[in-house]
Amino acid sequence: MDKEEKVTEFIENIRTRVGTVVVGQDQVVERLLIALFTSGHILLQGMPGLAKTLLVNALGKAIHLEFSRVQFTVDLLPADILGSEILDQSSATFTTRKGPVFTNLLLADEINRAAPKVQGALLEAMQERKVTLGDETYRLPVPFLVIATQNPIEQSGTFELPEAQLDRFMLCHRLDYPDVDEEEEILKRNLDLGIQKEGQGAVANTEFDIVSDEPVGGAEDLNNAIDQTHRVHVSEVFIKHVVELVGRTRTHPSIELGGSPRAGIALIKGARARAMIHGRNYAVPDDLFALAEDVLLHRIRLNYEALAEGLTAADILNEILREMG
């Protein structure tokens, strides 16, 4: 079995594994893999109860990655995420206690509930991939992927991420509710979860209990996938498409803030990973069209006139894509 086949099998196994616990979220699994293979970060935006945490948990276990979860709250401090130096009174020396950010897969749950200084600390670590505690600078483990979530409806008591910080997320994926068939399947599976007995007590199983701890691949498989992603050919014509799309977001009359060059980079990186996941060694316009929403929507800001007309960023982006093609 050659390298390409191994990567394909690895991806297929991850999808199957995640599919055993999460129903109907193929697209978000693909986006997570894209972020993982391109060393980007992803922001998941969706209502509570859409299995965001379960999904990330299952992905972490499937690839045998270290996984941490931080529930962001208003009283969270930067040290709670990054770590701190603690004074050992017996030896009168400072010892470093690394925070949950020192992991491979970090789930930052409800990131917009934390104060801006905490968000800033995390986003800086995401950007630089290193953390300074006291006098020492520590590199974060490789791979390092932040999967942040935020609830789009609850705005009271939240600190909205500014555009400059949102730009650091390579992708922002909006989760939808499952369709009727998928929801029926979720309920049926929930009925069969069963119970577990410990000692004299018993407790009903949750979806988290049935996530297998057995990984389907390791660091080597992941490295192969990352390597394979970097081998995907991106033609000059594809780059022209990307530049055209990003450029149109800057000149559209309804858009106040268009896509940055970082958006173009993210589109090309994402397109490479998507092409690889779909078994191609070259990127095509389909990859661009598929990833445009996730890469661009959180980076563009509409002007007042467009908002007054009730337009959304998705409407404008779809209009741009239609005009392009």
Next chain:
Amino acid sequence: MHVKMKSLLFFFMPVWMATTQGDPANDLQARKSPVGIYSEIRDLVLPGTMLETRPLQQDTEIILRITATRPHGSSFRYDLSYCGLQQGEFDLCDYLQRKDGTSTDDLARLSVKFEGVLAADRLQPNSPGAGKLPRIGGYWNMLIIAGIIWVICPLILLLIKRRRKGQSNTSSGDPEDIADRLHPLVEAARDGRLGTAGQAKLERSLIGFWRDRLNLQCETPVTALAEIRQHKEAGLLLEQLEDWLHKPNPQSPVDLEVLLEPYRNAAGKTKECIDQ
């Protein structure tokens, strides 16, 4: 004697002034007005029963109106407004009559004099000179010409529109049009002679063309593109373009005629893009 005369004059002067000032008829003797300008007399006390103006005649010299009538003991006090239409001196009493039909002979003369501004020998106004015609040919000819233009212009526009429609029908009915136009572009794209920007534009134009042709405008761009890829006719050239434009090692030998077959008898966005 001289002192006696002075004292008498001093005694009678106020009495004389009071009597003369209170009689407006005396004022009228000196009153002159230009022809055509209204004048007024206020608080004129005329003895006898109530007066009214005589009905106006066609050739009247004066227009007289009683603007107010108020009782004044056994008489009446009047406000009059009058306007002379001819030069000369006239008696206003000639234009008054009593309401009860009794005679007005007991009224003192109310003389008014009207002076004209024109020379004495000027009896008729200047005759108007012959005016110029506003347009050559006169008003009716202008109307006729405007009417002809009104009818002809829409006809000309209609004919132009029909001719254009006919031309577009002829061109869209031309089965080889789009395919023939695409042929050199596709060939250039295959050989790498079109330039990166041209290749990108061609690919996007074809996607747009098929989205319109397959009525996928309401679909999201992602769904529309996926359906276009799966379409038997649409996918042919797009797949080949994908091979030439995006693959690292394109395989070129293909039959362009087969690829362009779906574009025969077709019209749409691609044509406009190609024309650009």
